[in-house]
Amino acid sequence: MGEADPAIRGGSVAEWHYGPIFDADAHIDPPHDMWKNYLPSHLKDRAPFIEHADDGDYICFEGNRRPFMMINNQAGREGKNFKMKGRLADQRKVWEPATRLADMDTDGMDAALLFGGGPLGSFDNELYVASYEAYQNWVLDFCSAAPDRLYPVGYVPMRDIDETIEHVRRLAKKGFRAINLPAFPQNKNAWETSSGVKALKAGQVSALTGEQKGDLQYFQPEFDKLWSAICDEGLVVTFHLGARVPRFGEKQYFLPDMPMSKMAMAEPIGIFIFNCIFDRFPDLKIGSMESGVGWFAWFTEYITRTWEKQRFWTESQLKNPPSYYMDRNVFGSFIQDRTGILNRDLPGGGNIMWSSDYPHSETTFPNSRAIIQRDFEGVPEEDVKAIINGNCRKLLGLS
Numbered sequence: 384m385g386e387a388d389p390a391i392r393g394g395s396v397a398e399w400h401y402g403p404i405f406d407a408d409a410h411i412d413p414p415h416d417m418w419k420n421y422l423p424s425h426l427k428d429r430a431p432f433i434e435h436a437d438d439g440d441y442i443c444f445e446g447n448r449r450p451f452m453m454i455n456n457q458a459g460r461e462g463k464n465f466k467m468k469g470r471l472a473d474q475r476k477v478w479e480p481a482t483r484l485a486d487m488d489t490d491g492m493d494a495a496l497l498f499g500g501g502p503l504g505s506f507d508n509e510l511y512v513a514s515y516e517a518y519q520n521w522v523l524d525f526c527s528a529a530p531d532r533l534y535p536v537g538y539v540p541m542r543d544i545d546e547t548i549e550h551v552r553r554l555a556k557k558g559f560r561a562i563n564l565p566a567f568p569q570n571k572n573a574w575e576t577s578s579g580v581k582a583l584k585a586g587q588v589s590a591l592t593g594e595q596k597g598d599l600q601y602f603q604p605e606f607d608k609l610w611s612a613i614c615d616e617g618l619v620v621t622f623h624l625g626a627r628v629p630r631f632g633e634k635q636y637f638l639p640d641m642p643m644s645k646m647a648m649a650e651p652i653g654i655f656i657f658n659c660i661f662d663r664f665p666d667l668k669i670g671s672m673e674s675g676v677g678w679f680a681w682f683t684e685y686i687t688r689t690w691e692k693q694r695f696w697t698e699s700q701l702k703n704p705p706s707y708y709m710d711r712n713v714f715g716s717f718i719q720d721r722t723g724i725l726n727r728d729l730p731g732g733g734n735i736m737w738s739s740d741y742p743h744s745e746t747t748f749p750n751s752r753a754i755i756q757r758d759f760e761g762v763p764e765e766d767v768k769a770i771i772n773g774n775c776r777k778l779l780g781l782s
Contacts, residue, residue: 396752401767403493404751407716407775408623408672408738410499411535413521414478415442415471418503421517426510431503433471440470445506477742480528487532490739491752494532496775497522498563498623498672501538504574504584511574511586512540515550523557534779536561536621541593542573544605548612555616560779561670562618565593566625566651568600582632591625601651602658610664619778621670626650648674649682652713656686659700661708668712670778676715676735677722683709683731706730714778718745721758727766736778737771 418430431444433451440451450468476482487495501518505511519537526533537559539550547564554562570576574586576594613620626647629640648671654660661667686705694701709731716736717723726732737755741748759767776782 396756399491399752401755401764401771403772404491404737404755405772405775406487406492406495406739406741407670407736407778408718409492409495409497409741410743411478411483411497411522411525412499413501413518413525414476417478417521418514418517421521422510423513426513429505429507429510435470439468444503475742478525480525480533484529484532486741486748490741490747490749492739492741493772494534495739495741496534496536496561496779497526498536498621502540502586502590504586506574506586508572508574512542512546515540519550519554519557519559523559530558534561535559536563536623538563538590540569540573540590541565541599542569542571544599544609548609551609551612551616551618555618560618560781561621562613563621563623565589565591566622566648567593567595568597569593570597578628580628580630582630583628588628591623592628593625595626601654601660606660607663610660610667614664614666617780619668619670619780621672622648622651623672624648624674645673645675646678649678652682652709653686655712656705656708657690657699657701659702661712662700662702665711668714668778670736671713671715673718673738673740674715675720675723676717676732677720677726679709679713679715679723679735680726680729680732683729687730710734714774716775718747719754719758724758724762724770727762727770734774734778735770736775 415431415433419427422430431442434441434443434448441448442451451471477486501514502511503514505514515538522535526535537550537554539547539554539562541547541564551562569589574589576585576589576592578588578592578595579585580588624644627640627644629644630636652669652671655669683706690699690701690705693699710733713731714734714736716738718738718740723732723735727735739748739751740746747754755767755771759770773782
């Protein structure tokens with residue numbers, strides 16, 4: 384076996400009686416030659432290409448040549464063998480349906496919600512926005528290999544409300560059940576963002592973060608037509624981190640940045656609650672993905688108690704306590720988070736969903752069942768079944 388295809392055996396468990404697992408947050412990065420096949424014909428010649436050199440592989444795009452980064456493809460490696468840079472041949476071919484489904488079988492995954500992939504980090508608005516649709520079409524084709532097991536999330540630009548609504552309508556017709564928005568709306572030049580990360584291109588960061596202090600903000604009434612369209616089409620909104628992006632590739636920052644990237648997702652959740660978006664659109668559901676959930680119950684208690692005292696002078700128009708919306712409208716996914724599991728019965732702590740994060744560096748693959756048994760020790764069986772399967776299906780309207 385080569386490095387890209389190590390001999391992998393699933394973690395052994397003596398007995399499994401929790402039923403099916405719906406991985407609420409797995410990842411799928413397309414192969415680099417995908418772009419030239421899925422971009423519009425007049426943009427194909429501007430797609431990225433790979434240059435093989437003696438010291439490694441490089442991705443060449445818009446005049447830049449950057450080393451091929453491996454951090455998002457570590458499935459099957461032990462932590463001591465992780466590496467940041469490598470060659471395309473070092474990757475596990477997770478974009479091949481046969482490899483993906485075989486790994487899911489090895490790990491005991493029955494279904495997965497798939498994030499990642501696009502857009503390109505272009506500095507040209509036309510190419511940047513076109514790459515969203517290219518990825519949407521590619522990931523839908525990928526999932527067609529097993530539509531009862533693979534569920535794509537449609538990443539959409541958020542620089543213009545009407546443009547985003549067009550994406551929502553089109554993706555709903557294609558069968559998507561979820562769209563991913565940046566934590567904050569984007570600038571008119573959608574790739575522009577003040578949330579810079581050296582190891583990532585601005586357009587890729589912007590797809591997750593948007594612009595925290597931009598002209599567009601989700602609390603503005605102009606966004607109501609977007610929330611209405613999302614509810615009409617029966618879609619859910621996901622935010623895959625983004626309120627703060629870790630400084631990948633910078634060793635001195637990576638570890639302290641990681642927990643902050645999780646807890647920072649409290650801000651977009653608070654924006655939706657306190658600006659009464661859920662009062663106006665009670666059917667709207669949002670998922671805070673990969674944010675962890677151990678802080679959900681604390682956050683819920685804190686914002687509820689604070690609202691009780693501060694709602695008068697702030698002239699809050701909220702119809703119910705914040706805990707009401709956390710329990711009805713907000714979901715969250717985690718990887719290894721026993722604190723969140725133990726707080727599942729507290730206000731705000733119930734809509735939690737287990738995930739493997741495959742094939743990223745935090746993944747539980749190929750030992751997911753053993754890790755689930757460890758982290759859910761002492762938890763009633765019905766609660767385990769809800770968290771590893773039922774809650775994700777509930778979010779997506781599959782049950």
